[in-house]
Amino acid sequence: MTEEHKRTVVIPGETIIEGDNYLPGDGTEKQGKRIVALRYGLAEEMNKLVKVIPLSGVYQPRRGNIVIGKCNLITFNGWVIDIGTAENAFLPIMETPRFVSKDRLDEVMKIGDIAVVQIFAINGRGIDLTIKSKGLGRIDEGIVFKINSNKVPRVIGKEGSMIKIIREYTNCNITVGQNGFIWIKGDKIEDELFAKRAILFITEKSFMDGLTDKVEEWFKKNGGVKKENKRYEDRGEENDN
Amino acid sequence: MTTKKSEKFERPDGRKVDELREFEAKVGIIPNADGSAMYKSGDTIAIAAVYGPKKMHPQHSQNPEKGTLRCTYNMNSFSVSERIRPGPSRRSTEISKITEWALEPVLMLDKFPNMVVDVHVNIIQADAGTRCAGINAAAMALAHAGIPMKDMVSSVSVGKLDKTIVVDLSKEEEDYEEGEGPTDIPISMTHSGNITHFQLDGKIEPKQLMEAIELARKSCEKIYEVQKKALKDSINMEEDA
Numbered sequence: 001m002t003e004e005h006k007r008t009v010v011i012p013g014e015t016i017i018e019g020d021n022y023l024p025g026d027g028t029e030k031q032g033k034r035i036v037a038l039r040y041g042l043a044e045e046m047n048k049l050v051k052v053i054p055l056s057g058v059y060q061p062r063r064g065n066i067v068i069g070k071c072n073l074i075t076f077n078g079w080v081i082d083i084g085t086a087e088n089a090f091l092p093i094m095e096t097p098r099f100v101s102k103d104r105l106d107e108v109m110k111i112g113d114i115a116v117v118q119i120f121a122i123n124g125r126g127i128d129l130t131i132k133s134k135g136l137g138r139i140d141e142g143i144v145f146k147i148n149s150n151k152v153p154r155v156i157g158k159e160g161s162m163i164k165i166i167r168e169y170t171n172c173n174i175t176v177g178q179n180g181f182i183w184i185k186g187d188k189i190e191d192e193l194f195a196k197r198a199i200l201f202i203t204e205k206s207f208m209d210g211l212t213d214k215v216e217e218w219f220k221k222n223g224g225v226k227k228e229n230k231r232y233e234d235r236g237e238e239n240d241n
Numbered sequence: 242m243t244t245k246k247s248e249k250f251e252r253p254d255g256r257k258v259d260e261l262r263e264f265e266a267k268v269g270i271i272p273n274a275d276g277s278a279m280y281k282s283g284d285t286i287a288i289a290a291v292y293g294p295k296k297m298h299p300q301h302s303q304n305p306e307k308g309t310l311r312c313t314y315n316m317n318s319f320s321v322s323e324r325i326r327p328g329p330s331r332r333s334t335e336i337s338k339i340t341e342w343a344l345e346p347v348l349m350l351d352k353f354p355n356m357v358v359d360v361h362v363n364i365i366q367a368d369a370g371t372r373c374a375g376i377n378a379a380a381m382a383l384a385h386a387g388i389p390m391k392d393m394v395s396s397v398s399v400g401k402l403d404k405t406i407v408v409d410l411s412k413e414e415e416d417y418e419e420g421e422g423p424t425d426i427p428i429s430m431t432h433s434g435n436i437t438h439f440q441l442d443g444k445i446e447p448k449q450l451m452e453a454i455e456l457a458r459k460s461c462e463k464i465y466e467v468q469k470k471a472l473k474d475s476i477n478m479e480e481d482a
Binding site for chain 1: 295
């Protein structure tokens with residue numbers, strides 16, 4: 001991220017780079033010798049592969065993503081969950097960690113419940129979800145709010161560095177869904193709101209360099225006390241970039 | 242009646258024949274939208290908001306082959322000196338359709354089957370050339386929303402006042418009554434020079450029409466540069482914030 005490959009903002013139709021031996025990646029197209037951007041974002045060249053990193057727009061679901069959604073509907077064999085995509089996502093009864101009787105589906109999740117789920121397949125009919133892995137399932141306590149899904153990598157930080165800082169200073173468990181929903185669970189509501197303010201601060205300053213240091217500074221200024229917290233579990237942290 | 246030679250022709254606001262009104266563009270003006278932009282040309286101001294891609298409702302209007310673009314053009318009741326009745330009219334439905342046709346060729350909607358991209362264009366101040374301002378704003382808003390596009394679209398209206406070809410008509414010029422009267426030709430084209438929209442209201446000779454298209458091409462180039470700058474600057478703005 002630091003070395004020579006500079007990132008530039010490109011607009012659709014703009015030539016990013018010219019030359020024979022470049023490969024077009026996500027959001028680009030090859031037209032003769034030129035690599036042309038097909039969407040608005042940050043262009044990046046790495047090992048002759050040119051791609052455009054999106055900066056705006058709706059959440060694009062990908063396989064393996066951990067997301068947070070709301071149960072919309074219970075069918076005879078599973079739950080329909082709204083994860084903020086155009087396609088509805090379906091969680092089949094087979095993808096629950098333990099056996100669930102077909103007439104007791106609402107014991108696992110009722111309409112209106114919020115859950116952490118993982119996308120395990122995207123096919124022509126829609127998105128299939130699972131809650132079989134550790135850390136997935138219904139949310140009972142804490143607060144959930146939404147940020148712009150394009151800022152999720154910033155909130156997580158490089159190898160989870162940013163999220164670690166927030167956890168240490170606020171003593172809260174934080175789960176970041178790739179779709180922009182964030183779940184905070186702490187002992188006190190004050191801690192949870194403090195963590196929320198910190199995350200909103202990050203989303204506001206998301207283009208700054210050395211953001212991790214700025215956030216540490218912010219915590220010190222706002223009276224955060226660093227605590228050693230070993231309770232948190234690592235989840236929802238795959239960084240797509 | 243005095244017939245003026247084209248060299249001596251004077252525009253009411255003293256502009257040169259190939260001179261655009263003072264214009265300005267801005268991106269990211271509506272925080273709740275997925276993409277938004279403002280385009281201002283003289284006293285004409287258009288704002289555009291993009292929502293989606295989202296699921297198309299009702300279901301019978303879904304297209305399983307590719308996504309749909311849905312534009313809504315609306316002139317606010319206070320946009321002109323004499324209050325206009327709010328709500329859709331024959332004129333606004335027509336311009337909505339025109340905007341769709343002007344933008345659809347550059348959008349790559351085949352990635353979003355059964356979905357719709359909503360574009361809302363609002364004219365908050367009108368002084369002729371509102372459809373062109375609307376298309377310019379909508380093109381920027383679509384790019385800002387991260388919709389894959391092959392190219393940008395820029396739009397300008399060229400006119401023939403008596404025998405002189407001029408660019409970017411104002412309301413005063415549109416009502417020009419001398420000689421052959423006014424002819425209004427709104428043209429939209431991509432950066433690569435393909436025409437996506439062309440309208441003609443009045444009379445013009447084929448030879449002069451080619452001249453008009455050439456003038457539009459030059460003007461669209463200028464507008465493109467401003468659109469490009471607005472999109473690129475919106476990132477730096479966030480950096481400073």
